[in-house]
Amino acid sequence: MIDLEQLHDCYIKTSSKIVLLVVDGLGGLPHPDTGKSELETAHLPNLDAMARESACGLTIPVLPGVAPGSGPGHLALFGYDPLRYIIGRGALEALGIEVELRPGDVAARGNFCTVDGEGKLVDRRAGRIPTEFSAPLCHRLDTIELPGVQVDVFPVQDYRFVLRLRGEGLSEAITETDPQINGVPALTVKPIEAAGEKTANLVNDFVAQAGRLLAEEERGNMVLLRGWAQLPSLPPMRDIYRIDPAGIAAYPMYRGLATVANMRIVPTGKTFSDEVDTLHEEFANHDFFFIHYKPADAAGEDGDFGAKVKTLEDLDPLIPRIRELDPDVFMVAGDHSTPAIMAAHSWHPVPFMLHSKLTRGEGIPSFDERACGTGSIGTIPATQIMLLAMSHSGKLTKFGP
Amino acid sequence: MIDLEQLHDCYIKTSSKIVLLVVDGLGGLPHPDTGKSELETAHLPNLDAMARESACGLTIPVLPGVAPGSGPGHLALFGYDPLRYIIGRGALEALGIEVELRPGDVAARGNFCTVDGEGKLVDRRAGRIPTEFSAPLCHRLDTIELPGVQVDVFPVQDYRFVLRLRGEGLSEAITETDPQINGVPALTVKPIEAAGEKTANLVNDFVAQAGRLLAEEERGNMVLLRGWAQLPSLPPMRDIYRIDPAGIAAYPMYRGLATVANMRIVPTGKTFSDEVDTLHEEFANHDFFFIHYKPADAAGEDGDFGAKVKTLEDLDPLIPRIRELDPDVFMVAGDHSTPAIMAAHSWHPVPFMLHSKLTRGEGIPSFDERACGTGSIGTIPATQIMLLAMSHSGKLTKFGP
Numbered sequence: 001m002i003d004l005e006q007l008h009d010c011y012i013k014t015s016s017k018i019v020l021l022v023v024d025g026l027g028g029l030p031h032p033d034t035g036k037s038e039l040e041t042a043h044l045p046n047l048d049a050m051a052r053e054s055a056c057g058l059t060i061p062v063l064p065g066v067a068p069g070s071g072p073g074h075l076a077l078f079g080y081d082p083l084r085y086i087i088g089r090g091a092l093e094a095l096g097i098e099v100e101l102r103p104g105d106v107a108a109r110g111n112f113c114t115v116d117g118e119g120k121l122v123d124r125r126a127g128r129i130p131t132e133f134s135a136p137l138c139h140r141l142d143t144i145e146l147p148g149v150q151v152d153v154f155p156v157q158d159y160r161f162v163l164r165l166r167g168e169g170l171s172e173a174i175t176e177t178d179p180q181i182n183g184v185p186a187l188t189v190k191p192i193e194a195a196g197e198k199t200a201n202l203v204n205d206f207v208a209q210a211g212r213l214l215a216e217e218e219r220g221n222m223v224l225l226r227g228w229a230q231l232p233s234l235p236p237m238r239d240i241y242r243i244d245p246a247g248i249a250a251y252p253m254y255r256g257l258a259t260v261a262n263m264r265i266v267p268t269g270k271t272f273s274d275e276v277d278t279l280h281e282e283f284a285n286h287d288f289f290f291i292h293y294k295p296a297d298a299a300g301e302d303g304d305f306g307a308k309v310k311t312l313e314d315l316d317p318l319i320p321r322i323r324e325l326d327p328d329v330f331m332v333a334g335d336h337s338t339p340a341i342m343a344a345h346s347w348h349p350v351p352f353m354l355h356s357k358l359t360r361g362e363g364i365p366s367f368d369e370r371a372c373g374t375g376s377i378g379t380i381p382a383t384q385i386m387l388l389a390m391s392h393s394g395k396l397t398k399f400g401p
Numbered sequence: 402m403i404d405l406e407q408l409h410d411c412y413i414k415t416s417s418k419i420v421l422l423v424v425d426g427l428g429g430l431p432h433p434d435t436g437k438s439e440l441e442t443a444h445l446p447n448l449d450a451m452a453r454e455s456a457c458g459l460t461i462p463v464l465p466g467v468a469p470g471s472g473p474g475h476l477a478l479f480g481y482d483p484l485r486y487i488i489g490r491g492a493l494e495a496l497g498i499e500v501e502l503r504p505g506d507v508a509a510r511g512n513f514c515t516v517d518g519e520g521k522l523v524d525r526r527a528g529r530i531p532t533e534f535s536a537p538l539c540h541r542l543d544t545i546e547l548p549g550v551q552v553d554v555f556p557v558q559d560y561r562f563v564l565r566l567r568g569e570g571l572s573e574a575i576t577e578t579d580p581q582i583n584g585v586p587a588l589t590v591k592p593i594e595a596a597g598e599k600t601a602n603l604v605n606d607f608v609a610q611a612g613r614l615l616a617e618e619e620r621g622n623m624v625l626l627r628g629w630a631q632l633p634s635l636p637p638m639r640d641i642y643r644i645d646p647a648g649i650a651a652y653p654m655y656r657g658l659a660t661v662a663n664m665r666i667v668p669t670g671k672t673f674s675d676e677v678d679t680l681h682e683e684f685a686n687h688d689f690f691f692i693h694y695k696p697a698d699a700a701g702e703d704g705d706f707g708a709k710v711k712t713l714e715d716l717d718p719l720i721p722r723i724r725e726l727d728p729d730v731f732m733v734a735g736d737h738s739t740p741a742i743m744a745a746h747s748w749h750p751v752p753f754m755l756h757s758k759l760t761r762g763e764g765i766p767s768f769d770e771r772a773c774g775t776g777s778i779g780t781i782p783a784t785q786i787m788l789l790a791m792s793h794s795g796k797l798t799k800f801g802p
Contacts, residue, residue: 358740361431362774374774387748389466391466398745399463399467399469400483401493
């Protein structure tokens with residue numbers, strides 16, 4: 001929706017405040033023993049009280065049936081069509097370890113592997129060497145020089161790293177080197193489009209140099225590179241919505257996603273309580289706040305129903321601390337569902353509520369999947385919640401005469 | 402939806418009758434003292450009885466969060482995507498005073514202003530001179546001649562007028578002359594695209610001539626022109642839906658909007674009761690009727706909650722007079738919400754009901770925002786109600802083999 005040109009003249013700058021709380025993996029599915037979802041099981045007096053005064057609904061992250069990763073799930077909540085603005089794997093991996101990506105940079109997911117004397121792959125993950133072994137190898141690769149391009153290699157974890165190339169005329173349109181099986185050599189990189197030829201040549205040069213620098217290693221004497229990605233060119237939230245957005249997230253990945261949307265990242269601590277403290281400190285300085293709650297998704301991905309219930313109950317007492325700031329619009333949303341019984345991200349529509357003085361207060365009794373499904377907002381694409389936030393805060397004016 | 406080519410062959414001509422009653426600004430918000438909206442507060446025995454027998458729902462005029470003007474609000478109800486078919490300000494102003502616009506005509510909102518000896522603006526509204534002063538000035542401007550183009554100037558009210566240019570090769574893609582501040586001269590018109598060059602030159606000629614004709618006036622010795630607009634090219638309802646549509650509206654603006662959608666305008670009186678009389682008289686002559694009720698919006702825009710309740714209660718006794726015609730489909734809809742507590746158009750989903758022999762009669766107890774929100778139609782884009790009207794009246798047949 002952010003790229004809907006017809007509305008651009010309708011956005012106005014005001015001093016009103018919007019808070020978007022994203023509960024990662026918010027939605028769930030009923031436990032087979034009780035028939036109740038995580039949200040329905042949890043004791044959530046503050047979220048439930050807020051639901052009674054809010055406009056409620058369900059959001060579809062991408063399309064019905066499509067389970068998103070963190071990238072598309074968040075971009076949609078910020079108003080970007082996740083089928084149009086795609087963050088590639090290499091770029092997301094870089095954002096996840098807080099590697100800065102500028103427009104034009106190309107990033108790849110790299111990993112160390114082990115090859116035999118003929119260059120054939122023996123172990124595509126180099127025996128899963130731990131970070132303490134791989135980090136020095138990364139520093140060695142970081143010394144590689146390529147003509148006209150800045151080369152940086154960043155350790156991720158165990159055998160994984162990020163390669164970032166920075167320079168003029170680079171392209172993500174090149175093939176990967178991982179053949180996906182052992183017993184064959186790594187693949188030579190080829191351009192997918194003509195624009196990729198220069199980058200393909202540079203990367204093949206990088207791989208050759210890496211092979212020489214790593215030749216003496218018993219495990220990890222070669223690299224594999226995949227997920228080539230540049231940042232998508234996103235219309236900045238700041239320019240389109242005429243807001244001054246701040247991102248508050250304890251986890252680097254979500255700070256990275258906020259950066260992609262052109263928010264200012266506000267330093268914060270390790271916990272959600274720290275994030276709420278930061279929200280209080282920064283509340284006067286911005287008019288839009290994205291604040292991220294991670295634990296619900298982590299517990300869901302672990303398949304731990306009880307733990308996910310607990311994360312929601314841990315969140316609930318902090319809701320009044322956000323509400324006491326009295327934002328003009330306070331939205332509670334999720335980037336996707338992560339039902340504990342699936343132990344994975346899912347496509348199920350995600351509970352959503354928007355609190356403002358201009359909602360009808362429809363008396364939805366609790367904040368959960370079934371109750372929100374009866375709300376006045378209905379089931380809408382996640383890309384539309386920013387329109388609701390903007391209008392309820394007086395920042396989106398009448399369309400058309 | 403009207404431009405959904407895949408359905409064009411599914412529309413068939415029948416003798417069945419559809420009535421679309423548009424209650425302008427229908428939806429509202431709860432009064433802070435009672436927690437009840439205007440519709441919930443009003444005593445509406447006839448609308449409530451109809452709701453019990455109807456399929457109910459809520460309509461979204463444009464998109465969630467987007468408050469529409471009258472133009473997009475009505476076009477959506479007629480089936481036109483309001484983000485695609487846009488009626489510019491000049492065109493809507495012309496329609497509002499019943500100035501005929503043909504495809505290709507360019508219209509602008511004009512106003513008299515006062516400039517000093519150096520041509521700098523002293524008063525952008527010429528002291529808000531009343532219509533009795535401005536109408537003769539309009540007649541004077543109406544004598545201006547431009548090469549190859551018919552020039553017409555129509556008084557609107559007070560210092561405002563409409564300029565209409567008619568001729569070959571005109572374009573709305575030109576800049577405005579109003580600098581929005583005093584102390585500087587009016588702006589010269591420039592083309593926004595190459596296609597606008599001819600029109601820009603003509604308009605600058607018009608402004609120069611206007612300056613000479615008005616030079617002796619103390620107040621209103623110059624004009625400002627803005628909101629350049631041509632009619633969008635709309636697929637006619639008549640052709641697409643294979644209906645013979647009639648528009649019945651006491652207010653010129655809504656007759657204009659009906660004209661844009663290619664309805665026949667049926668002359669009527671000043672009140673909604675007159676409109677219902679007209680509906681009775683014309684009922685045999687058409688198979689689709691758009692009938693417009695204005696007072697609810699006016700009261701809402703005034704911010705007068707009690708007055709808006711009253712307008713709804715005034716409407717209610719006239720519902721049986723429409724139902725006694727026994728139309729095959731009778732829809733009650735709104736172009737947008739106009740909550741009295743906002744004193745403005747809003748984005749809130751609008752109550753909607755459709756009565757026909759083929760609805761389920763779901764027992765919705767009353768015609769209001771919350772009750773309609775629980776109806777079987779759900780919350781749908783306003784552009785889809787014509788599909789429901791067509792199918793429930795037997796005019797939209799099976800899609801696909």
